[in-house]
Each structure stands twice: as C-alpha cells, then as structure tokens.
Amino acid sequence: MTAHAEMTGPGAVQTAAAPMAVPNRFDFVLGLADDALVAAQRLAQWCTRGPEMEEDIALSNIALDQLGAARLLLTYAGEVEGAGRDEDALAYLRDDREFRNCLLAELPNGDFALTMAKLLFLAAYQVPLYTALADCGDERLAAIGAKARKESAYHLDHASVWVRRLGDGTDESHRRMQAAVDEVWPYTHELFTPDPTAPVDPATLRADFDSVVAGVLAEATLTAPETSWMPAGGRNGVHTEHLSYLLAELQVLHRAHPGASW
Amino acid sequence: MTTARAAVAAVVDPEIRVITIEELGILRSVDQEPATGRVVVTITPTYTGCPAMDVIRADIRRALAAAGHPQAEVRTVYTPPWSTDWITEAGRAKLARAGIAPPDPVRPAGPVPLTLTVRCPWCGSPETEQISRFGSTACKALRRCRTCTEPFDHLKAL
Known part of the structure; x- marks a missing residue:
C-alpha cells in the first residue's frame, strides 16, 4: 500500500520540488490544510453513492465542512510562505510530492464501514487538534481552530454513532466494521508524530484520541489490532499511489483551464 | 436615504429566506467612513464551508448600492466563531x-x-x-x- 511510484515519466521534465528550507510553520499549516482538502475530496466521492439518502447528505455536508477548513488553512499557508501562492495555487498546482496530508486521509473510501473508520479516526484527531489550536499563540490558527472545532465535534459524533451501530450490529456488519478498523488503524500513528516546534505538538493529542477511540470501540464491541506496522511519510510528501489518482481528479479542470472562473 | 446599517441589516439569508442576516447573527458590524461615505461591512460564516457566503456578500453590496452607498467592502471574520x-x-x-x-x-x-x-x-x-x-x-x-x-x-x- 505504501509503494510510491515516482512520477517521472518520459518527457515529464519537471523540476522536482526544490528542497529549499521552508519555514516549519508553513509545513505545519499545509499539513492540516491538506488533511482537510484530501478528506473533503474523498468524502465528496460518496455523493450520489451513499447507502441511503440521509447518509449521502451527511457525507457531502462533512466534505463541505472539511473543504471550508481547507480553504482557510490553505489561504493562511500561502500567506505564511510569502511566495504569492493563494488557496487555488496550493490546491490545484502542486504535485503529489508537495502534499503534506497524512496517509489516512488519502486511503480509498472502501466500503461504508471503512469510510466510517477513517472518519472516526480523523475526527478523533481533528477535535483535540483544533481545540488546542484555539488556544495557541498564533492568532489566525486560533481563529480557525475555534471555528472548525465545533464542526469536527459533530463529525466525531456522527462517525461514533455509525461505528457503534455497525460494530454492535449483525454478524456481517460487525465483521466488516472490525475489518475496516484493522485495515485503517496502522495509519493513525502517523498523526501523532512528535514535532515540539509546531504551534501544537501532534504528540500531545494522542491521549485524547486514545481515550475517545477506546470508548467508541469498546461500545461497538470492536478491538484495535495489535500490530507494530506504522506506515508514515505523508507529512514528508511520500504518499501512497492513491493520492496521485485523487489529485488528478481534483486538479484536472483547473489545470486544463488555468484561471477560469464563472 | 436609508442608512447603511439599515440597508445591510435587511438583507435576507439566501438559504433561509425568512430571516435577515442580522437576525441570524452573522452580521458583525457596519461602519461608514464619514469623509468618503465608503461602507465597510463585517460578516462571519455560520459554517466554514457555507456556500451561501458569496451570495450574501453580493446581496450586501447590492443592497448598499440601492440605498445610495455604492462604495462598499465586505470583510469576513472567523473569530469569535458564530454560535x-x-x-x-x-x-x-x-x-x-x-x-x-x-x-x-x-x-x-x-x-x-x-x-x-x-x-x-x-x-x-x-x-x-x-x-x-x-x-x-x-x-x-x-x-x-x-x-x-x-x-x-x-x-x-x-
């Protein structure tokens, strides 16, 4: 799953993203922005394909919330960088190696249980993250955190309801929900890679995440798998092959018609 | 001439058309520069991804123009977050x-x-x-x- 195809086909004469020393704050903000942007794109892929109409609307609404947070964070990341890139330039004109999202966000949706496992873990990370940001010294990040925290709490609630319902449901729903947790769980470790210089050190969010997730899994009669496999790399731009396909769909229109508006 | 504040306060939310943006609590301030007459409106979104924001900005500018305030700027703030x-x-x-x-x-x-x-x-x-x-x-x-x-x-x- 982590195999990464180098995107240097014949004729693709691109200057590899110059490994210049970018300020740490830019990378941090970009990571959060890309988590939200990639999650939004993935969730939007459920639109018209939800298992029932209410869930179709729910997933699209959650995608919209993620997109809203992504736009604020991308705009701020562009200002921090100071190179004149706006939210569109950052969303549409970067290649996969320049994205800083966690691998969890880019994994394919799988079945509904897998999507709910992804959403549970992402929201259980974003809630304490945004809550901590709301109190951090960076005014802009604090404003975004205070705003997004309330929306993420609703996502967490929504995912928790489904994980409990499926886990503690029929034999088949339990089997599929457990399989989803088993598949996605290893990707959660990357979220908490320590970074003491960041406005909020991700490692400090682990206790909150563990406590919330343990509660939900217990009620859902599910267990977190015992595994030492901890895939990572997203924060450094080393992604699964799934991100390239996702970005192709996300970016094709903008790249085909640069600067188009309506 | 309607005051700038009254004109903006009467703008109706485009998605819930029974309530004004003032009643919804997303209108934060309306300030007019005495010298130029230029109006600066500050609003805040209900949800970060609210797709109605562009329409609300356009509706505010249109209402101000109709009330005799063609020079207007609409700013969006995120803090404190809407409740x-x-x-x-x-x-x-x-x-x-x-x-x-x-x-x-x-x-x-x-x-x-x-x-x-x-x-x-x-x-x-x-x-x-x-x-x-x-x-x-x-x-x-x-x-x-x-x-x-x-x-x-x-x-x-x-």
Missing part, C-alpha cells in the same frame, strides 16, 4: 413560524451534546424524532413529529 446563541429572539420566532425549529441554547463544553427534545414547530408536540443528522443546509438537521407526522427542519445548536 446559534447569536440568533435573535425575533429571528427564532420567524424560524419557528416558517416551520424550522430554532436551536437550543448551546451547552457548556463537554462530551458532544445531543439534543434531548425538539418541539414540533407546527403543532408544538415534544414527541419528535430525528430523521437525518444533516439537512438541506449545513446548519440544519431533519426531524419528524410523531404527533402530527409532519417532517420539519431543525437548526442545529452550534
């Missing part, structure tokens, strides 16, 4: 009359709160149930009354 507690009493009454159950007061921080009872805006019965946690807009959920069987929107407490 359903900012919906005015008049706004709540209008929502209820339009069949949209107004939100409960937001509770103190704690575990994710769930609404316990939402009264049916049509018949007043407390016997209602949630059909969908997400509704026709980001800020609403869908419910149904067990007494009169009518479905209705509920503005989620945020």
Whole structure:
C-alpha cells in the first residue's frame, strides 16, 4: 500500500520540488490544510453513492465542512510562505510530492464501514487538534481552530454513532466494521508524530484520541489490532499511489483551464 | 436615504429566506467612513464551508448600492466563531413560524451534546424524532413529529 511510484515519466521534465528550507510553520499549516482538502475530496466521492439518502447528505455536508477548513488553512499557508501562492495555487498546482496530508486521509473510501473508520479516526484527531489550536499563540490558527472545532465535534459524533451501530450490529456488519478498523488503524500513528516546534505538538493529542477511540470501540464491541506496522511519510510528501489518482481528479479542470472562473 | 446599517441589516439569508442576516447573527458590524461615505461591512460564516457566503456578500453590496452607498467592502471574520446563541429572539420566532425549529441554547463544553427534545414547530408536540443528522443546509438537521407526522427542519445548536 505504501509503494510510491515516482512520477517521472518520459518527457515529464519537471523540476522536482526544490528542497529549499521552508519555514516549519508553513509545513505545519499545509499539513492540516491538506488533511482537510484530501478528506473533503474523498468524502465528496460518496455523493450520489451513499447507502441511503440521509447518509449521502451527511457525507457531502462533512466534505463541505472539511473543504471550508481547507480553504482557510490553505489561504493562511500561502500567506505564511510569502511566495504569492493563494488557496487555488496550493490546491490545484502542486504535485503529489508537495502534499503534506497524512496517509489516512488519502486511503480509498472502501466500503461504508471503512469510510466510517477513517472518519472516526480523523475526527478523533481533528477535535483535540483544533481545540488546542484555539488556544495557541498564533492568532489566525486560533481563529480557525475555534471555528472548525465545533464542526469536527459533530463529525466525531456522527462517525461514533455509525461505528457503534455497525460494530454492535449483525454478524456481517460487525465483521466488516472490525475489518475496516484493522485495515485503517496502522495509519493513525502517523498523526501523532512528535514535532515540539509546531504551534501544537501532534504528540500531545494522542491521549485524547486514545481515550475517545477506546470508548467508541469498546461500545461497538470492536478491538484495535495489535500490530507494530506504522506506515508514515505523508507529512514528508511520500504518499501512497492513491493520492496521485485523487489529485488528478481534483486538479484536472483547473489545470486544463488555468484561471477560469464563472 | 436609508442608512447603511439599515440597508445591510435587511438583507435576507439566501438559504433561509425568512430571516435577515442580522437576525441570524452573522452580521458583525457596519461602519461608514464619514469623509468618503465608503461602507465597510463585517460578516462571519455560520459554517466554514457555507456556500451561501458569496451570495450574501453580493446581496450586501447590492443592497448598499440601492440605498445610495455604492462604495462598499465586505470583510469576513472567523473569530469569535458564530454560535446559534447569536440568533435573535425575533429571528427564532420567524424560524419557528416558517416551520424550522430554532436551536437550543448551546451547552457548556463537554462530551458532544445531543439534543434531548425538539418541539414540533407546527403543532408544538415534544414527541419528535430525528430523521437525518444533516439537512438541506449545513446548519440544519431533519426531524419528524410523531404527533402530527409532519417532517420539519431543525437548526442545529452550534
């Protein structure tokens, strides 16, 4: 799953993203922005394909919330960088190696249980993250955190309801929900890679995440798998092959018609 | 000439067309520079991804132009974050009359709160149930009354 195809086909004469020393704050903000942007794109892929109409609307609404947070964070990341890139330039004109999202966000949706496992873990990370940001010294990040925290709490609630319902449901729903947790769980470790210089050190969010997730899994009669496999790399731009396909769909229109508006 | 404040305050929310942006609590300030007459309006979104924001900005500029204030700028702020507690009493009454159950007061921080009872805006019965946690807009959920069987929107407490 982590195999990464180098995107240097014949004729693709691109200057590899110059490994210049970018300020740490830019990378941090970009990571959060890309988590939200990639999650939004993935969730939007459920639109018209939800298992029932209410869930179709729910997933699209959650995608919209993620997109809203992504736009604020991308705009701020562009200002921090100071190179004149706006939210569109950052969303549409970067290649996969320049994205800083966690691998969890880019994994394919799988079945509904897998999507709910992804959403549970992402929201259980974003809630304490945004809550901590709301109190951090960076005014802009604090404003975004205070705003997004309330929306993420609703996502967490929504995912928790489904994980409990499926886990503690029929034999088949339990089997599929457990399989989803088993598949996605290893990707959660990357979220908490320590970074003491960041406005909020991700490692400090682990206790909150563990406590919330343990509660939900217990009620859902599910267990977190015992595994030492901890895939990572997203924060450094080393992604699964799934991100390239996702970005192709996300970016094709903008790249085909640069600067188009309506 | 209508004052700038009055013109902006009368702008109707494009998605919930029974309530003004002032009653919804998303209008933060209207300031006019005495020298130039230029108007600066500050608004805040209900949800970060609210797709109505562009329309609201355009509606504000249009209302100001019609009221004789062609020079206008609309700024968007995110802090302090909007809360359903900012919906005015008049706004709540209008929502209820339009069949949209107004939100409960937001509770103190704690575990994710769930609404316990939402009264049916049509018949007043407390016997209602949630059909969908997400509704026709980001800020609403869908419910149904067990007494009169009518479905209705509920503005989620945020």
